[in-house]
Amino acid sequence: MHKTPFKPDSVQVLAFDIFGTVVDWHGSIKREVQALYPQVDAGAFALAWRAGYKPAMQRVMSGELGWTLIDDLHRLILNDLLAQFGLSHLSEAERGQLNRVWHRLDAWPDSVAGLTRLKSKYTICSLSNGNIGLLTDMAKRAGLPWDCVLSAEVFRAYKPDPAVYRGVAKVFDLDPSQVMLVAAHHDDLEGARACGLHTAYIERPLEMGASKLKDVSPQPGNDLHAVDLNALAEQLGC
Amino acid sequence: MHKTPFKPDSVQVLAFDIFGTVVDWHGSIKREVQALYPQVDAGAFALAWRAGYKPAMQRVMSGELGWTLIDDLHRLILNDLLAQFGLSHLSEAERGQLNRVWHRLDAWPDSVAGLTRLKSKYTICSLSNGNIGLLTDMAKRAGLPWDCVLSAEVFRAYKPDPAVYRGVAKVFDLDPSQVMLVAAHHDDLEGARACGLHTAYIERPLEMGASKLKDVSPQPGNDLHAVDLNALAEQLGC
Numbered sequence: 001m002h003k004t005p006f007k008p009d010s011v012q013v014l015a016f017d018i019f020g021t022v023v024d025w026h027g028s029i030k031r032e033v034q035a036l037y038p039q040v041d042a043g044a045f046a047l048a049w050r051a052g053y054k055p056a057m058q059r060v061m062s063g064e065l066g067w068t069l070i071d072d073l074h075r076l077i078l079n080d081l082l083a084q085f086g087l088s089h090l091s092e093a094e095r096g097q098l099n100r101v102w103h104r105l106d107a108w109p110d111s112v113a114g115l116t117r118l119k120s121k122y123t124i125c126s127l128s129n130g131n132i133g134l135l136t137d138m139a140k141r142a143g144l145p146w147d148c149v150l151s152a153e154v155f156r157a158y159k160p161d162p163a164v165y166r167g168v169a170k171v172f173d174l175d176p177s178q179v180m181l182v183a184a185h186h187d188d189l190e191g192a193r194a195c196g197l198h199t200a201y202i203e204r205p206l207e208m209g210a211s212k213l214k215d216v217s218p219q220p221g222n223d224l225h226a227v228d229l230n231a232l233a234e235q236l237g238c
Numbered sequence: 239m240h241k242t243p244f245k246p247d248s249v250q251v252l253a254f255d256i257f258g259t260v261v262d263w264h265g266s267i268k269r270e271v272q273a274l275y276p277q278v279d280a281g282a283f284a285l286a287w288r289a290g291y292k293p294a295m296q297r298v299m300s301g302e303l304g305w306t307l308i309d310d311l312h313r314l315i316l317n318d319l320l321a322q323f324g325l326s327h328l329s330e331a332e333r334g335q336l337n338r339v340w341h342r343l344d345a346w347p348d349s350v351a352g353l354t355r356l357k358s359k360y361t362i363c364s365l366s367n368g369n370i371g372l373l374t375d376m377a378k379r380a381g382l383p384w385d386c387v388l389s390a391e392v393f394r395a396y397k398p399d400p401a402v403y404r405g406v407a408k409v410f411d412l413d414p415s416q417v418m419l420v421a422a423h424h425d426d427l428e429g430a431r432a433c434g435l436h437t438a439y440i441e442r443p444l445e446m447g448a449s450k451l452k453d454v455s456p457q458p459g460n461d462l463h464a465v466d467l468n469a470l471a472e473q474l475g476c
Binding site (some may be wrong): 071123125131132133135136137139140147148149150153154171172173 | 309361363369370371373374375377378385386387388391392409410411
């Protein structure tokens with residue numbers, strides 16, 4: 001099939017996946033857990049926490065759980081995890097504090113500079129399954145210069161539900177083709193493409209840590225493929 | 239009744255009313271209408287448009303209309319207004335373009351500097367009946383440095399519905415007393431107080447233009463009363 005070349009000017013809004021695409025959840029959680037609980041395999045702890053994420057959202061989307069914020073899903077997963085990693089003794093306050101590590105994730109080194117460049121030409125927003133409070137705390141701490149914090153919480157549906165991708169176009173009164181999803185995950189980008197959004201893949205080979213390198217080779221279907229957000233800015237003429 | 243003195247450190251989030259409090263809707267609309275349609279009394283046009291706002295929201299909150307974004311309510315009001323001001327000949331495209339003047343409102347001269355100071359100590363967000371797209375376009379154009387754009391659209395209720403005031407506390411997982419509403423309208427502040435939020439009144443004597451000066455004398459009940467957002471930053475130690 002012949003594909004029309006992508007025109008940067010046809011897009012007005014760039015919507016960003018957050019966990020893994022803009023911030024380094026694995027490295028950030030590993031560092032914090034290592035510092036607090038040196039007896040724990042902190043890298044494995046981070047991976048296990050994240051592994052519980054999709055099944056937990058699935059329980060919401062299937063109707064087994066009512067609408068639940070990611071903060072609360074993270075907490076449900078954490079409660080199970082602590083027993084597994086010998087941390088059952090943690091108090092409620094310590095659990096609450098640890099759970100908020102997702103509000104304190106560090107940006108990848110290129111994120112702030114790349115987003116700042118992209119913001120000069122486009123409206124940039126988050127489009128994450130994370131809740132609004134989490135995303136706002138994270139942006140304030142890491143200096144992520146969003147024009148707008150959009151979240152599954154606004155649409156009451158989790159990606160890859162079409163309501164989320166269509167929702168961002170609707171919020172800005174645009175055709176879906178005037179929105180581009182930027183993400184490091186092919187399933188997310190596929191979901192967006194199915195709704196008519198443009199897509200850009202960002203390589204984040206270290207998303208799951210150096211011991212579990214991710215295959216970041218280009219896949220067909222995306223309009224753009226970039227090593228990081230500065231490279232994306234370059235490709236979009238910012 | 240003895241009132242406990244307000245402690246700035248008890249608050250974490252400042253939520254701002256927008257139309258009239260942060261941006262000058264009257265002056266901005268008057269300037270644009272004057273430039274486009276010099277035959278029209280542009281000040282009266284701006285006042286009439288705004289006067290349709292509360293009754294239109296009332297139609298939504300009473301259930302007469304389903305959930306409707308402010309962009310669409312502004313358009314409904316505008317359609318009636320054009321006949322009244324001899325502008326029935328405007329095309330659909332011209333009406334759409336004029337309706338988006340609400341996305342292009344200018345900030346009061348102190349707003350960007352005041353918000354920037356307040357942002358250094360607090361999480362600052364909009365809390366407006368305006369829709370997310372409108373508020374985002376406005377912030378990008380006027381340089382309003384929100385940490386987060388919150389809108390009636392997120393809560394599917396219009397101020398002064400308690401769901402909006404309680405909603406902002408819930409989004410940030412805070413007690414309502416850890417949130418302060420900043421507004422130039424007493425009914426808005428009253429609604430927030432009834433839900434347990436702190437409140438700050440901002441004097442905007444020119445909100446409805448120089449020919450319709452607003453009484454901005456202090457009223458009991460508010461924790462703070464400031465001439466503008468720089469004065470508020472001063473009072474809050476920013």
